[in-house]
Amino acid sequence: MARKKKASHGRKKIAIRRIASEEARHVCFSKRRNGVFTKAADLSTLRGAEVAVIVNSPVGNPYSLGIPGVNQVIDRYSTRSPMPLEPNNPYRASRIGELNAQCMELSRRLDLANARKAEMGARVREAAERNPYAKLVDDIDQGLGSRELKVAEEALRGVRAQGERRLGELMRGGGACSDGCESSEDDGRPVPVRVA
Known part of the structure; x- marks a missing residue:
């Protein structure tokens, strides 16, 4: 007699509601907290955004992530004013340094390409005059x-x-x-x- 294969339900949408079991709630909090922090760090890395995430666990333990810093982002948000450029801020200084280096490299490549273009144009004109x-x-x-x-x-x-x-x-x-x-x-x- 052949065994029947169980039909899979596949990925189903989970209803968002409070988890009844306290132990399952703690496990879910730990996993989701790490996921939120990872996404926030990725957003900051990819786009250069300033990010602050503050979370309190079900038992009251606070967790936070801030790039460049939680206090700096909160101060900027609460005063609604742009954060001044600080020479001491290592995150901003390193990012500005990276962007300046990229700009200089692209400028150098553009100058080389323009020089090659001018040289090739001169060679073509010279060859045309000789022929x-x-x-x-x-x-x-x-x-x-x-x-x-x-x-x-x-x-x-x-x-x-x-x-x-x-x-x-x-x-x-x-x-x-x-x-x-x-x-x-x-x-x-x-x-x-x-x-x-």
């Missing part, structure tokens, strides 16, 4: 007419022909090889020589 065909490409991008395109096509064919002639000279061994080539003895074509 006689760069203007031709710019003109093509701007939309040449059919007559201008034919002139550009003829110019490109001329460049191709020059390249093929030079390649033929190098293949026949007629030109100086700039890569440090030597001609092979069997067919006369240049062969790259590796220099160690």
Whole structure:
């Protein structure tokens, strides 16, 4: 006979009401107090908020958490005035120091990126000025007419022909090889020589 699997109720919403058992109440208080303090500390750490939590246990023991301090947060809340910057406050001083360091690092990175951008722009302009065909490409991008395109096509064919002639000279061994080539003895074509 197969055993029946118990149906799980899953996560159910718990009604919020006073816990009847005194012992269960103390256990629940301890666990929930730690959870509240953890959340308050996380809020302060993540957002830089000033937090104060004061809790009295069922037997009358007080527990508190304050960042930067319970008294400072309560004084600020009770007077409704912004807390003055205190040079002695280590929390504020360390946070301000961290933010200043981040700001300086980002500023340094931005300066480096701008310098690289300017350098690359200068290199592109210089390369375009040295290349006689760069203007031709710019003109093509701007939309040449059919007559201008034919002139550009003829110019490109001329460049191709020059390249093929030079390649033929190098293949026949007629030109100086700039890569440090030597001609092979069997067919006369240049062969790259590796220099160690």
